[in-house]
Amino acid sequence: MIRRLTDGMVFNRSFWLCLLLALVALAADQIVKLWVVGLSGGDPMRIEVLPFLNLVMAWNRGVSFGFLHDSSFGPWPLLALAVGFSGVLLVWMARAETLILRLALALMIGGALGNGIDRVRWEAVADYIDFFIGGWHFWAFNLADAFISVGAALLIADSLFRRES
16 A cells, blocks of 8 residues: 555644754854855865864865765765755654654754755855864864754654653
8 A cells, every 4th residue: 555645744833843943954054154165265274263173164075074075976966865865854754743853853954955055056065163182083064964963863862762652
């Protein structure tokens, strides 16, 4: 039996608030990226913010952690992946039974679309957060990556700690 796409979807207040959260996450990501790219002129830079945090300008031409950085396909396949992924998450969000799950999915949608927009605009993702401990530096990342990571952590927490009725 084939299930209709709209079966089980609930468009209540929490859905619309979480959709708004996804849009706010997307907007915040894009505003900060435009500010950093404008500040740096798109050229590499490093500004010390805290003893463990720098503001940098780095271009990620690949996927996560630079994977597929030498792809000759251009930005379109990765944009299609981001949009498709976001569409699946949106349907899941409409079917989600808990607020924490909807929040997780909203953050992931906003982050995925934010990085997708970068790929079309600049053919790369603008990364600007350099977190480090001592001499060890984490990969440079951005607000969209942070939203995706927090969303994934909430998704895991929801699956581990949710009480089934």
